[in-house]
Amino acid sequence: MKAENKLSKIVKKVTLLPKGWHASALSLVFGNVIKFAGTSKIRVEKLDFAGSKLSLKNHKRVQNHIGGIHAAAMALLGESATGFLIGMHVPDNRIPLLKNMNIDYVRRAAGDLTAVATLSDEQIKHIRDTEKGDISVPVVITDSEGNEPINAEFIWAWVPKKRGS
Template sequence: MTAPLLSLYRRLSRWPGGRWLFTRAVCLKAPYFASISPRVTLLEPGRCEGRLADRRKVRNHIGTVHAIALCNLAELTAGLMVDASLPADMRWIPKGMEVRYQAKARGTLQAVASPERPIASAPGGYDLPVRVVVSDAAGTEVFTARIAMWVSPRHAKG
């Protein structure tokens, strides 16, 4: 069975402006992500790609994309990827994030989120590490994140 989020993405992305509309819907559900004006460019089981335009509102005092904007993009793409990949009987929540700032982040940035191990149903909860790589237009990795997701059955407490 296809995750509802993935079904919505597939339905909307067939239309002009559909990915923009999908991203807006995600930002309505999780308003904090709207602060960076992201764009989801691909969503499929095991992979999510998102774009962040270099705008004044995401820059820091030295004129590069702010570290927290990069973290927001990483958390958004990782969360969407996990949500689109999970079996219907499972849920997720982020537990932590390790990040590395590798180069000055300038221009339009592209994030790619993918799991470090297979995503599956399990009788108990488990840690799922998700890797996110953010690159600039030249393909230079400017930021990487490893996000620890806690995946557990929907009926479980905690």
């Protein structure tokens, strides 16, 4: 049985909508909560307990000086894909925080980007059973040609909420 928190309950409600509406509804919800992700128009294609898939179109608001997706927007896509997935598992009495991100830009990105993040059953158990900890969340970011323009590692931590918050 999957543990539930506020985020996973929202995702569960969205899955009650017609399947064709899931990505738009999830993107709208997250774009309103995480303003920077909303501004960049990151699209939540899929989010469940096992993984996430987010995309970012190469549109003017996220472009760099050579017409590709800006380095910071690539980092935002990876952070969002890993952070939303971590958020599905961190209990409501804890706060998830990005602890570290390591990004190697290895090639110019062509067109749009897609980020896919996953967690193993062991990682999920660790997140749920450990009051305070951190974990590296695997993410693969590919461009329209199927290449990986960046290699990225996002380390997420979680800490107990302070009483009264």
